[in-house]
Amino acid sequence: EVLEADGRILLPGFVDLHTHLREPGREDTETIESGSAAAALGGYTAVFAMANTYPVADTSVVTDHVWRRGQEVGLVDVHPVGAVTVGLAGKQLAEMGTMAAGEGRVRIFSDDGHCVYDPLIMRRALEYAKSLGVLIAQHAEEPRLTQGAVAHEGPNAARLGLAGWPRAAEESIVARDALLARDAGARVHICHASTAGTVELVKWTKAQGISITAEVTPHHLLLDDSRLETYDAVNKVNPPLREASDAQALRKALADGVIDCVATDHAPHAEQEKCCEFAAARPGMLGLETALSIIVETLVAPGLLDWRGVAKVMSENPARIAGLDDQGRPIAVGEPANLTLIDPDASWTVRARELASISDNTPYEAMTLPAKVAATMLRGRITARDGVVTTALAGRVGQ
Numbered sequence: 340e341v342l343e344a345d346g347r348i349l350l351p352g353f354v355d356l357h358t359h360l361r362e363p364g365r366e367d368t369e370t371i372e373s374g375s376a377a378a379a380l381g382g383y384t385a386v387f388a389m390a391n392t393y394p395v396a397d398t399s400v401v402t403d404h405v406w407r408r409g410q411e412v413g414l415v416d417v418h419p420v421g422a423v424t425v426g427l428a429g430k431q432l433a434e435m436g437t438m439a440a441g442e443g444r445v446r447i448f449s450d451d452g453h454c455v456y457d458p459l460i461m462r463r464a465l466e467y468a469k470s471l472g473v474l475i476a477q478h479a480e481e482p483r484l485t486q487g488a489v490a491h492e493g494p495n496a497a498r499l500g501l502a503g504w505p506r507a508a509e510e511s512i513v514a515r516d517a518l519l520a521r522d523a524g525a526r527v528h529i530c531h532a533s534t535a536g537t538v539e540l541v542k543w544t545k546a547q548g549i550s551i552t553a554e555v556t557p558h559h560l561l562l563d564d565s566r567l568e569t570y571d572a573v574n575k576v577n578p579p580l581r582e583a584s585d586a587q588a589l590r591k592a593l594a595d596g597v598i599d600c601v602a603t604d605h606a607p608h609a610e611q612e613k614c615c616e617f618a619a620a621r622p623g624m625l626g627l628e629t630a631l632s633i634i635v636e637t638l639v640a641p642g643l644l645d646w647r648g649v650a651k652v653m654s655e656n657p658a659r660i661a662g663l664d665d666q667g668r669p670i671a672v673g674e675p676a677n678l679t680l681i682d683p684d685a686s687w688t689v690r691a692r693e694l695a696s697i698s699d700n701t702p703y704e705a706m707t708l709p710a711k712v713a714a715t716m717l718r719g720r721i722t723a724r725d726g727v728v729t730t731a732l733a734g735r736v737g738q
């Protein structure tokens with residue numbers, strides 16, 4: 340198919356290492372079909388669907404299903420993330436080998452959102468993952484420091500009477516697992532880095548020659564805990580929005596390559612899970628359809644990152660971290676391409692009801708953001724163009 344690319348920016352298709360698609364189990368908030376549409380509209384050609392579904396993705400029955408359903412929809416490659424343990428927060432390692440060898444070819448394992456594995460389980464998981472050539476993605480939360488916590492521990496939370504989530508809850512696990520990865524000779528990936536201290540720890544770990552990679556979310560790059568003032572639970576997320584100085588350190592770390600990539604942590608929730616009191620609301624926010632615009636706003640516009648850099652943090656680096664050989668690299672002549680075409684001069688106003696996600700929990704409602712995905716191409720077929728997903732592949736996914 341042909342794309343008119345005059346005055347546009349052409350990048351390799353985006354790869355999201357961290358997406359919650361809620362299928363199986365919570366199809367009232369997102370499905371593989373609706374999430375795939377959101378991903379295609381956001382410029383993605385591959386997403387990694389997190390394991391905290393119902394049932395949990397801790398067997399190849401679930402992970403193979405997620406992969407197959409994604410292929411059936413056909414808008415984006417939906418790579419299943421397997422759970423590290425049997426059940427989230429389990430005490431026993433899951434059959435990672437079976438999931439890795441299954442049709443879904445699981446390459447990343449995580450117990451995202453429920454990471455209470457003790458250091459011994461983590462050590463064994465890293466060794467097992469190393470032997471399989473797969474990656475452990477670490478949610479980086481010490482649960483004994485976050486019990487009851489709902490917002491970043493700092494002056495804003497204190498003033499509003501919200502229980503605080505300390506930076507050390509994240510940083511202590513990052514440090515611990517850097518050392519466990521060193522001892523195991525394994526790779527570890529840090530999910531949603533949120534503090535300036537985590538940046539320093541990742542920098543130190545890399546300088547030691549330990550195999551660590553890290554991602555940052557668009558919301559931790561743009562937003563901070565001054566947003567708490569409204570008590571609007573749309574701003575509740577794990578890890579929490581930190582202080583402006585953390586966001587600034589994260590932007591610099593992404594530009595400098597200390598943090599390797601952007602990952603959305605796209606986390607749809609039902610309206611009733613977000614409209615209640617702040618403390619009772621579910622954590623998480625939408626991210627797939629707004630990620631590029633937030634990167635342009637926070638890094639490209641201020642001159643911290645050029646378009647070549649965007650290709651690295653949105654496509655090449657995440658593809659390399661996940662071990663995808665068909666994404667995020669230069670395309671040979673005649674080869675079907677995964678591409679994202681961007682209109683760098685466009686601007687648009689976010690309206691939750693106009694997003695493809697079933698859920699509406701975007702923190703960017705009514706904000707006008709720069710740049711827009713003009714088209715996305717998966718293996719030579721257009722999956723989204725001018726804000727509309729094509730029906731060419733799926734035959735059924737419409738807007």
Ligand code: DOR
Binds near residue numbers: 604623
């Ligand atoms: O905010 C979050 N939401 N953080 C997580 O770690 C899990 C996610 C979810 O599943 O909603």
Ligand code: ZN
Binds near residue numbers: 531
């Ligand atoms: Zn997480």
Ligand code: ZN
Binds near residue numbers: 359
């Ligand atoms: Zn997550």
